[in-house]
Amino acid sequence: MIIHDKKNFVAGALYVSFGALVAIGSASYDLGTAQRMGPGYFPLALGLLLMGVGLLVAASALGAAGPRTELGHWPMGTVAVVLLSVVLFGLLLRPLGLLLAATVLILASARAHSAWNWRTSIISAAILVPATAIVFVGLLGLRIPLLPSAF
Amino acid sequence: MLANLMIGFDAALSLQNVLYALMGCTLGTLIGILPGLGPLATISMLLPFTYGIDPLGALIMLAGIYYGAAYGGSTTAILVNLPGETSSVVTIIDGYQMARRGRAGVAIATAAIASFSAGCVGTIVVAAFAAPLATVAYRFGAAEYFSLMVVGLIGAVSLSSGSIPKAIGMILVGVILGCVGTDLNSGTLRFTFGQPHLWEGLEFIVLAVGVFAFGEIIQTLTSGETQHQDVIPADHLMPSRRDFRRMTPSIMRGTAIGSMVGVLPGAGLSIASFFSYALEKKVSRHRAEMGSGAIEGVAGPEAANNAAAQTAFIPTLSLGIPGSPTMALMLGAMVMHNIQPGPRVMTSNPDLFWGLIVSMLIGNLMLVILNLPLVGLWVRLLKIPYRALFPAILLFCCMGVYAAQFSTFDIMLAAGFGLAGFLFKKLDCDPAPMILGFVLGPMLEENFRRALVLSEGDFSVFVREPISATFLALAVLILVLSALPRGRQRRSLIAEE
Numbered sequence: 001m002i003i004h005d006k007k008n009f010v011a012g013a014l015y016v017s018f019g020a021l022v023a024i025g026s027a028s029y030d031l032g033t034a035q036r037m038g039p040g041y042f043p044l045a046l047g048l049l050l051m052g053v054g055l056l057v058a059a060s061a062l063g064a065a066g067p068r069t070e071l072g073h074w075p076m077g078t079v080a081v082v083l084l085s086v087v088l089f090g091l092l093l094r095p096l097g098l099l100l101a102a103t104v105l106i107l108a109s110a111r112a113h114s115a116w117n118w119r120t121s122i123i124s125a126a127i128l129v130p131a132t133a134i135v136f137v138g139l140l141g142l143r144i145p146l147l148p149s150a151f
Numbered sequence: 152m153l154a155n156l157m158i159g160f161d162a163a164l165s166l167q168n169v170l171y172a173l174m175g176c177t178l179g180t181l182i183g184i185l186p187g188l189g190p191l192a193t194i195s196m197l198l199p200f201t202y203g204i205d206p207l208g209a210l211i212m213l214a215g216i217y218y219g220a221a222y223g224g225s226t227t228a229i230l231v232n233l234p235g236e237t238s239s240v241v242t243i244i245d246g247y248q249m250a251r252r253g254r255a256g257v258a259i260a261t262a263a264i265a266s267f268s269a270g271c272v273g274t275i276v277v278a279a280f281a282a283p284l285a286t287v288a289y290r291f292g293a294a295e296y297f298s299l300m301v302v303g304l305i306g307a308v309s310l311s312s313g314s315i316p317k318a319i320g321m322i323l324v325g326v327i328l329g330c331v332g333t334d335l336n337s338g339t340l341r342f343t344f345g346q347p348h349l350w351e352g353l354e355f356i357v358l359a360v361g362v363f364a365f366g367e368i369i370q371t372l373t374s375g376e377t378q379h380q381d382v383i384p385a386d387h388l389m390p391s392r393r394d395f396r397r398m399t400p401s402i403m404r405g406t407a408i409g410s411m412v413g414v415l416p417g418a419g420l421s422i423a424s425f426f427s428y429a430l431e432k433k434v435s436r437h438r439a440e441m442g443s444g445a446i447e448g449v450a451g452p453e454a455a456n457n458a459a460a461q462t463a464f465i466p467t468l469s470l471g472i473p474g475s476p477t478m479a480l481m482l483g484a485m486v487m488h489n490i491q492p493g494p495r496v497m498t499s500n501p502d503l504f505w506g507l508i509v510s511m512l513i514g515n516l517m518l519v520i521l522n523l524p525l526v527g528l529w530v531r532l533l534k535i536p537y538r539a540l541f542p543a544i545l546l547f548c549c550m551g552v553y554a555a556q557f558s559t560f561d562i563m564l565a566a567g568f569g570l571a572g573f574l575f576k577k578l579d580c581d582p583a584p585m586i587l588g589f590v591l592g593p594m595l596e597e598n599f600r601r602a603l604v605l606s607e608g609d610f611s612v613f614v615r616e617p618i619s620a621t622f623l624a625l626a627v628l629i630l631v632l633s634a635l636p637r638g639r640q641r642r643s644l645i646a647e648e
Contacts, residue, residue, distance in 0.1 A: 008314065011578040015320045022327050022342075029339055035608030039334035039341055042596045043327060050323040056316045072577070075373040079573050082369055082545070083566040089549050090562030105549065106542040112372050113538040124539045132546055140203060142554050 005061035007069040012058025016051050023047030078112045085109035097147040098137065102129045156278060159505030163513060168211050171204065172510050175212035176517045179219020184227050184529050185540065191586070192367050193220040194480050195359035196544065198487075199551035206488040207503045211510040213484050214464075215517070217477065218270065221460050222518050225262040225453055226529050229255060230383050239456075241424040245441065245448025252444050256388040256526070261398055261446055262453040263522050264390075269406040269454035270515035273461025276410050277468070278508050285469035285494040293601035294612050298622035300595050303472045305626040306415065307587050309633035318584045321575075325585035328353055329592020336600065348558045355483040357561045358589060360548045361568025362575070362582045368541050369573050382533045388523055390446075398450035401431055405451035409458030414465050415474060423459035424452035461511060468504065469494060472591065476583035479590040486590075487555070 003009045023044055032038030085108040092101040103125050110121035136142050162168070178200065182193040197216050201209035228239035229246035242262065249258040291299065308318040331342045332352030343349040390398070405427040412423040431451040432441050441448050464481075466474045471493030473479040485492050490503070497504045522529075552565045575582045606612035614620045 007578045008317065011317055011320070011580055014574075014578070015324075018324065018327075025342060029334075029341060030337065033608055034603050034610065035606075037336075037600050037603065039337050039339040042599065043330045043341065046323055046327050046330070050320060050327070053316050053320045053323060057314070057320060060314070060316070069579075074577065078373050079369055079570065082365065082372070083569050086365070086545065086549060086566040086569065087563050089546075090553075090559040090566070093553065093559050093562070102546055105546055109542045109545050110538065113541070115536075115538050120539060121542070124542060128543050128546060132550060136199075136550050136554070140200065140554070142199075142202075142550075143557065144550075144553070 003061060004063070004068045006071050008061035009058050010071065012054045012056070012061060015054025015057060017054075019047045019050030019052075019054055021047075023051065081112040082109055085112075094145070095149060097145045097149065098133055099129055099146050100148065102132055155282065155501070155505050156509060158501055159507075159509030162207060162502040162506030163211065163509040168208055168506070168510065169513060171208045171212040172215045172514050173517055173521075174200070175215020175217075176219040176514055176521055179216035179221075180223035180226075180518070180521060180529070181219075181532070182216075183220035183223025184532055190217065190220045190224075190477050191359065191480060191583075192364040194477065194484075195356055195364055196548050196551060198356050198359075198484060199554040201484070201488075202554055206485075206490050206500075207506050209488050210485065210490075210503065210507050211514075213481060214507060214511060215514045217481065218457065218460050218511075218514060219518060219521075221456060222263075222266055222522065223529070225266070226259055226522070226526070227533065229258045229262065229449070230530060231533055239424075240421060241428045241452040242449055244428070245443075245445050248442070248444035249446070249449065250383045254387075254444070255383050257390045257394060257446070258449050259526055260388045260390055260523060261394065261449045263519050265398065265402045265405065265450040265454040266457040267515050267519045268402055269409060269458040270461055270518075271512060272406050273410055273413070273458040274508060274511040274515070276458075276462050277464050277511070278505075280414075281465050281469040281504075281508070282497060284465065285497050288470045288494040291494075291618070292616070293598040293605065294616050294619040295622065297595065297598040297602055298613055298619040298626070299470065300472055300591050300598070302622045302626045302629070303466070303474065304584070304587060304591065305629050307475070307584050309629045315630070315634060317580055321580055321582065321585040322588035325588025325590075326592035326595060328358065328585075329589045330596065335597070346560060348556060348560050352593075353564075353589075354552075354555050354558075354561055355487060355590070356555050357552055357565045358568055359480060359483070359586060360552050361565040362572035362585070364544065364548045365565065365569030366572025366576060366582070368544060369569065370576055371537065372541065382530055384530065388526070394446055397437065397446050401435065401447040401451040402454040404430055404434070405454030406458045409455035409460075410462045412455070413459030413462030413474075421456070423455040427451040427455035457515075464508075464511075467492060468496065468507070471496075471594070473587065476586045479587045483586075483590050 026040040026044035026047055029040030030038030031040045031044065085105050088108060089101050089105040092104055106125040106128055107121050110116055110124065133146060137144055137146060178197050179193065182197060183190070194213065194216055201212050204212065224239035225242045225246070228242040229250050232243060232247040246258045246262070249255065304322050308315055308322065331349055333350055334341055340350060408427045408430060409423040412426060428448060428451060431447045432438055435441065435447045437445050437447055463474050463478050466472050467478045467482055471482070473482045482492050490496060490500070549562050552561050553559065555561065572582060602612055613623060
């Protein structure tokens with residue numbers, strides 16, 4: 001069997017698996033009846049519906065009549081640099097405070113750009129970190145620790 | 152209507168609220184001008200600036216951000232040949248050509264004048280129609296409301312790009328994500344995975360920032376569109392008398408089209424400007440010049456997308472049903488400020504409702520004042536290289552997510568949704584219907600359950616009640632029409648243009 005429309009096939013498969021997970025998860029809650037619905041009724045229906053839609057999408061990808069697509073290039077390196085910098089920021093914000101965590105976020109994420117170099121990222125950190133602290137903590141008054149909690 | 156507008160002027164014209172409108176417009180334009188950040192990402196990024204403000208002030212500021220973003224995009228389109236927002240894609244065609252012929256300033260001024268006059272007309276349309284519509288909706292029962300929301304969601308699907316089943320799937324994903332949190336009827340925790348931060352549901356900004364802002368950053372970084380762009384300088388702002396004569400009919404046509412399209416569910420601003428451009432190409436006296444720098448090609452679409460930006464508020468404010476993802480975002484923001492949008496807002500908070508409408512007028516005026524003299528500043532902003540820009544956007548997004556609930560867990564969750572957003576882009580799954588489903592999900596479930604309680608578990612209630620049945624029939628009709636070959640062609644045409 002040849003899959004002509006690879007994008008749609010993967011999308012359909014994802015729908016089916018996510019729908020199945022939701023349906024299984026909802027089944028563990030009280031379902032109730034149509035008149036007195038429990039917390040599981042609506043999400044179960046949604047999960048099953050999504051599985052149905054997913055099957056439809058995946059099946060339509062098999063026919064030779066439809067468009068042909070390839071999955072193409074997946075630049076996972078860039079994705080990882082950007083998103084892991086964000087995760088790192090989340091992990092460091094409480095223990096290290098805003099100033100250090102923001103510096104780490106900027107220095108780490110800047111590497112995702114093809115024309116990255118140390119000089120520009122240090123300059124942008126030097127401008128952005130104090131600016132962020134002033135805007136969010138100074139002007140907007142958000143309760144965010146600036147320095148490591150030990151100080 | 153006049154008395155109501157007076158209430159609005161009273162509320163909106165306080166010094167504080169005028170300042171909020173000014174701030175919103177400035178921030179919106181500022182971010183809207185940056186290429187590679189759409190209106191959804193712009194609004195989600197700027198959401199934290201409204202946290203500490205009272206509800207009316209926050210709404211006024213958000214609305215300012217919203218049309219500031221729509222407006223700033225056109226400057227980028229004209230000067231750099233890049234759409235700052237998707238709604239400016241059409242403006243590029245003639246706007247950039249005008250700029251290349253040394254008429255960049257005139258093009259920008261035309262866009263500003265067109266947007267301003269269309270925005271004013273749009274605001275009056277909102278004031279005239281939102282109230283009667285809300286009175287009708289006030290009488291809707293649970294079944295009618297459920298079916299109305301289904302029409303809204305299906306309408307959004309029929310106009311989104313890509314395959315219809317895929318878009319329906321995205322809506323379902325959104326509604327499912329909306330189920331996370333405490334079930335209001337039973338108090339049961341659903342899909343919270345032991346995370347106390349999820350008890351009150353998934354925070355809206357987490358999803359929006361993750362899928363749109365992070366998704367767009369990754370997309371821009373990997374698409375190679377980050378190279379330095381040439382910016383055409385803009386001087387000689389004042390259009391000549393001949394220019395004014397040529398743009399006026401186009402502005403009027405664009406305003407009319409935009410006002411109508413804006414109300415449609417899911418239509419969005421880009422479709423309004425596309426329709427207007429198509430119309431100008433057919434009826435304009437100077438249609439032969441279209442594509443090579445005709446002022447009509449800027450005036451019409453810019454008027455259309457701004458009029459649509461205003462009238463999109465009609466279903467959102469009066470029914471509580473957003474017609475587009477951007478409006479879903481506005482609605483989500485209202486919920487964050489503890490306002491449950493819908494027909495009741497107008498009677499329970501008249502100053503809020505009318506104040507927002509009047510602030511639209513003020514906002515439009517501010518945009519003209521802001522945009523024309525500050526063009527030089529905006530141009531300089533366009534010269535900041537992307538590699539210096541995106542870490543800043545990333546940092547601001549993280550701060551916004553954190554500020555919503557003071558939860559670092561939310562920041563990491565947003566990163567997770569960023570991955571999902573990347574996946575959606577790669578698989579051509581438009582995430583816009585998902586945000587619509589997410590915002591409408593809880594209301595959808597509540598009305599679904601209430602309708603079935605009242606009907607004692609009889610599902611036929613949705614087709615037995617005449618109004619509800621009409622809505623559902625309409626939904627089916629939209630689906631069938633857009634699945635037909637001709638509808639498909641038109642849809643792909645819209646998506647391409």
